[in-house]
Amino acid sequence: MEIAKRTENGSGQCVHLCRPPPAPDLPMQHRGADSGSAVFWRPWIDDGGEKEQEAPHNAVEAVPLKQGRSLMDWIRLTKSGKDLTGLKGRLIEVTEEELKKHNKKDDCWICIRGFVYNVSPYMEYHPGGEDELMRAAGSDGTDLFDQVHRWVNYESMLKECLVGRMAMKPALPKDYHEEKKVLNGMLPQSQVTDTLAKEGPSSPSYDWFQTDSLVTIVIYTKQKDINLDSVIVDHRDDSFRAETVIKDYSYLVHVALSHEIQEDFSVLVVENVGKIEIVLKKKENTSWKCLGHPQENHNSFIPKKDTGLFYRKCQLVSKEDVTHDTKLFCLMLPPSTHLEVPVGQHVYLRLPITGTEIVKPYTPVCDSLFSEFKEPVLPNNIYIYFLIKIYPAGFFTPELDQLQIGDYVSVSNPEGNFIISQLQELEDLFLLAAGTGFTPMVKVLNYALTNIPSLRKVKLMFFNKTEDDIIWRSQLEKLAFKDKRFEVEFVLSAPTSEWSGKQGYISPALLSEFLKRRSDTSKVLICLCGPTPFTEQGMKMLHDLNFSKDEIHSFTA
Ligand code: FAD
Ligand code: NAD
Numbered sequence: 001m002e003i004a005k006r007t008e009n010g011s012g013q014c015v016h017l018c019r020p021p022p023a024p025d026l027p028m029q030h031r032g033a034d035s036g037s038a039v040f041w042r043p044w045i046d047d048g049g050e051k052e053q054e055a056p057h058n059a060v061e062a063v064p065l066k067q068g069r070s071l072m073d074w075i076r077l078t079k080s081g082k083d084l085t086g087l088k089g090r091l092i093e094v095t096e097e098e099l100k101k102h103n104k105k106d107d108c109w110i111c112i113r114g115f116v117y118n119v120s121p122y123m124e125y126h127p128g129g130e131d132e133l134m135r136a137a138g139s140d141g142t143d144l145f146d147q148v149h150r151w152v153n154y155e156s157m158l159k160e161c162l163v164g165r166m167a168m169k170p171a172l173p174k175d176y177h178e179e180k181k182v183l184n185g186m187l188p189q190s191q192v193t194d195t196l197a198k199e200g201p202s203s204p205s206y207d208w209f210q211t212d213s214l215v216t217i218v219i220y221t222k223q224k225d226i227n228l229d230s231v232i233v234d235h236r237d238d239s240f241r242a243e244t245v246i247k248d249y250s251y252l253v254h255v256a257l258s259h260e261i262q263e264d265f266s267v268l269v270v271e272n273v274g275k276i277e278i279v280l281k282k283k284e285n286t287s288w289k290c291l292g293h294p295q296e297n298h299n300s301f302i303p304k305k306d307t308g309l310f311y312r313k314c315q316l317v318s319k320e321d322v323t324h325d326t327k328l329f330c331l332m333l334p335p336s337t338h339l340e341v342p343v344g345q346h347v348y349l350r351l352p353i354t355g356t357e358i359v360k361p362y363t364p365v366c367d368s369l370f371s372e373f374k375e376p377v378l379p380n381n382i383y384i385y386f387l388i389k390i391y392p393a394g395f396f397t398p399e400l401d402q403l404q405i406g407d408y409v410s411v412s413n414p415e416g417n418f419i420i421s422q423l424q425e426l427e428d429l430f431l432l433a434a435g436t437g438f439t440p441m442v443k444v445l446n447y448a449l450t451n452i453p454s455l456r457k458v459k460l461m462f463f464n465k466t467e468d469d470i471i472w473r474s475q476l477e478k479l480a481f482k483d484k485r486f487e488v489e490f491v492l493s494a495p496t497s498e499w500s501g502k503q504g505y506i507s508p509a510l511l512s513e514f515l516k517r518r519s520d521t522s523k524v525l526i527c528l529c530g531p532t533p534f535t536e537q538g539m540k541m542l543h544d545l546n547f548s549k550d551e552i553h554s555f556t557a
Contacts, residue, residue: 065124065125065127066124069124069125070125071125071127071358071395072354072395073125074122074125074157075353075354075355075356077121077125078159078160078356079354079355082121084118084121084160084161085118085160085161085162085163086118087118087163091162091163091164091165092163092164093164093165093166093167094109094111094116094163094164094165094166094167095166095167096166096167099111099116099138099139099140099166100138100139101138102118102137102138103137103138103139104137105120105123105130105134105137106120107120108120108123108133108134108137108138109137109138109163110133110136110137110138110139110140110141111139111140111141111142111166112140112141112142112145112154113142113308114165114166115155115162115164115165115166116162116163116164116165116166117154117158117161117162117163118161118163119133119158119161121161122158122161128148132148140166146305146306149557151309151348151359151361151412151415151557152359153350153356153357153358153359156356156357157356202222203222203251203301204219204220204221204222204244204246204251204301205219205220206218206219206220206253206299207220208291210282210287210288212282212285213281213282213285214279214280214281214282215261215279215280215282215288215291216277216278216279216280217240217242217253217277217278217280217291218275218276218277218278219231219242219244219251219253219275219276219277219278220274220275221244221246221251221274221275221276222274223246223247223274224271224272224273224274225271225274225421226244226246226269226271226274226276227269227271228267228269228338228340229340229341229342229414230244230245230246230269230276231243231244231245231267231269231276231278231338232244232245232310232337232338232339232413232414233265233267233278233336233337233338233339234310234312234334234336234337234339235261235263235265235280235336235337236312236334236336238256238257238260238292239254239255239256239257239295240253240254240255240256240257240261240280240292241253241254241295241310242254242276242278243307243310243413244276245304248303248304248305249301249302249303249304250300250301250302250303250304250307251300251301252297252298252299252300252301252307253298253299254294254295254296254297254298254299255291255292255293255294255295255298256292256293256295257280257291257292258288258289258290258291258292258293259282259283259284259286259288260282260283260284261280261281261282261283262280262281262282262283263335263336264281264335264336265278265279265280265281265336265338266278266279267279267338278338309348309412309413309415310412310413311348311350311410311411311412312333312334312337312339312410312411313334313408313409313410313411314331314332314333314334314384314408314409314410314411315331315332315334315406315407315408316329316330316331316332316403316404316405316406316407316408316409317330317331317332317383317405318330318405319403319405322387322471322472323468323469323470323471324468324469325389325390325391325469326387326388326389326390326436326469326471327387327388327390327401328365328367328385328386328387329385329386329387329388329400330367330383330384330385331383331384331385331386331409331411332382332383333382333383333384333411335382339384339411339413339414341364341384341414342414342416342418342420343418343420343423343443343444343447344416344418344419344420344440344443344444344553344555345363345414345415345416345418346361346362346363346364346414346415346416346440346557347361347362347363347364347384347411347412347413347414347415348360348361348362348411348412348415349361349362349386349396349400349409349410349411349412350409350410350411350412351396351399351400351409351410353395353396353399358395358396358399359412360396361415361557362386362388362439363386363439363440363555364384364385364386364439364443365385365386365387365439365442365443366385366442366443366446367383367385368472368475369442369445369446369472369475369476369478369479370475370478370479371446384411386439387436387438387439387442387471387472388400388436389435389436416555418440418444418553418555420447422525422553423444423447423448423451423452423525424452425452425454425523426448426452426454426455426523426524426525427454427455427456427457427518427522427523427524428456428457428458428459428517428518428522428523428524428525429444429445429448429455429457429458429459429524429525429527430458430459430461430514430515430524430525430526430527431444431445431458431459431460431461431526431527431528432461432463432506432511432526432527432528432529432530432538433460433461433462433463433528433529433530434462434463434464434506434529434530434531434534435463435464435465435469435530435531436471437528437529437530437531437534437535437555438462438471438472438529439529440527440529440555441460441527441529444527445458445460445486449483449485449486454523455485456485456518457485457486457487457518458485458486458487459486459487459488459489459514460476460486460487460488460489461489461491461510461514462476462488462489462490462491463491463492463493463505463506463530463534464490464491464492464493465492465493465494466492466494466495466496467490467492467495467496467499470490473490476488489501489502489514490502491503491504491506491510493505505534505537506534506537506538506541507541508541508544508545511538511541511542511545512545515542515545515547524547524551525551525552525553526542526547526551526552526553527552527553527554527555528542528552528553528554528555529554529555535554535555535556538554539552539554
């Protein structure tokens with residue numbers, strides 16, 4: 001069969017002065033979290049368990065917000081039609097000099113990824129406090145924002161505060177990193193690619209070829225540790241997007257295809273040479289003259305932290321009670337998506353709540369502890385499962401709980417810093433989980449028991465308030481019975497008088513008894529996850545018990 005082959009190098013990003021796409025306008029609803037009384041919110045980065053009603057004995061410092069300054073109050077203000085920028089809806093091009101002038105609380109502009117916002121009206125609503133926002137006053141706050149809450153959907157939250165875009169700098173400065181703070185997110189992509197390629201992993205490339213009925217896009221990653229979860233493919237209408245994660249970098253092929261293709265495609269990985277092949281089926285057996293037209297950030301290779309999160313809409317296919325407040329949600333990926341969430345990583349779920357896109361992180365699990373871990377994962381794995389605790393007074397989870405089968409929720413690309421190689425040649429794996437901090441342990445446990453031949457013991461210490469709060473208790477007990485390498489111990493912080501097991505919060509006494517290493521040389525990993533005070537105290541105790549940094553992994557956002 002004759003193979004016609006063409007390559008394409010198109011790239012280039014066009015910067016227009018335009019508003020980010022508006023979030024859909026939904027009717028206002030009144031929600032439980034909108035109490036109107038003085039509220040204590042932590043920065044968005046960690047917004048779960050530390051806001052317990054039971055006062056934790058060592059809670060992380062919270063920022064008191066004034067009355068009427070909740071997230072819901074902010075959303076209301078943005079919908080009021082008030083001119084929040086002081087520019088009467090005009091968008092302007094902002095020079096660096098201009099940006100620097102707006103550095104006071106009552107006149108504070110901040111640039112995030114090339115867009116400039118007047119954040120003065122937002123000051124009192126910021127969960128992290130005014131001082132935190134002022135750190136970026138009159139400057140490019142992208143790096144600061146990324147450090148604290150990269151995943152927050154600021155475009156939607158601050159859309160009424162948009163002043164305009166930064167004026168483009170004429171040329172790339174000699175030392176990119178010196179100038180990065182000012183130019184972040186605004187450099188022509190081809191220049192970013194060239195500069196960064198010298199420092200990070202060597203630049204990937206792509207190529208394509210066709211037969212009568214197929215078009216194959218080949219990505220040469222030039223890395224050996226590539227597998228099926230390294231590439232995420234989305235095809236919508238004529239837009240084709242393949243993002244390959246290579247170490248901390250992201251390589252993007254993003255084109256508007258020149259011809260129509262069928263819904264299903266296959267993804268193949270040749271691991272030993274780091275080659276990824278995406279095989280598309282043509283709708284009509286005609287010869288393509290070109291693959292298509294480059295779209296935003298096409299052929300770019302940039303640090304992952306500098307890329308925006310990409311979302312696709314997934315359908316809720318089932319929702320099952322697991323405990324009195326925790327449910328197992330099953331979402332189905334759209335048909336033209338290839339996405340596998342790597343072990344230990346999380347995604348962000350996004351829902352419009354009263355017209356504003358709200359985003360929270362969640363960690364996919366397996367459908368049960370007994371579903372065998374497939375490695376490499378099958379490309380036609382179209383379901384993603386989540387164990388999610390519903391907080392009646394929470395902002396996001398009651399909305400999730402309201403979803404009906406068939407409704408949609410947007411799911412982002414995966415994030416996280418757990419690396420599967422941390423499990424290689426492991427002998428003892430200790431898991432310390434509190435509440436829904438159990439979720440990252442599910443895949444870690446499943447993967448380790450199935451794929452790590454050196455493993456001799458996996459011990460889970462699972463901290464909960466009461467017996468009723470224990471997620472998958474009977475499955476855990478069955479697994480311990482079935483697989484002698486696995487042991488589980490439950491510790492309750494608010495047990496009933498009938499509870500005869502361990503009690504209390506995480507403590508040095510509990511840990512030193514539980515974490516018995518086999519020998520001085522045995523390879524050990526301790527994973528921990530739960531409310532922030534739990535994780536922070538646990539980390540300190542583990543250091544005091546002389547476990548090294550390499551032997552500890554804490555799951556955080
Ligand atoms: P929030 O509005 O954040 O409220 C949470 C709690 O705080 C509630 O009890 C609420 O009553 C209380 N509260 C709210 N506002 C206040 C206030 N002003 N003063 C005092 N208390 C208040 N969760 C899961 O269930 N499953 C997962 O797999 C999961 N994975 C995660 C992964 C990562 C990386 C991270 C960082 C978190 C994860 N979480 C997970 C937690 C999740 O992201 C949310 O924080 C959680 O679902 C709560 O969201 P919410 O908006 O409903 O509640
Ligand atoms: P919870 O309130 O039911 O508490 C569970 C247990 O955590 C308690 O029984 C106690 O042992 C411990 N704990 C709670 N507060 C403590 C404190 N102040 N000091 C020491 N120990 C304490 O927990 P939950 O409502 O299920 O919340 C789970 C938390 O885990 C949330 O904050 C969520 O954001 C976090 N989480 C994080 C990730 C991640 O970072 N990857 C994943 C899932 C969940």
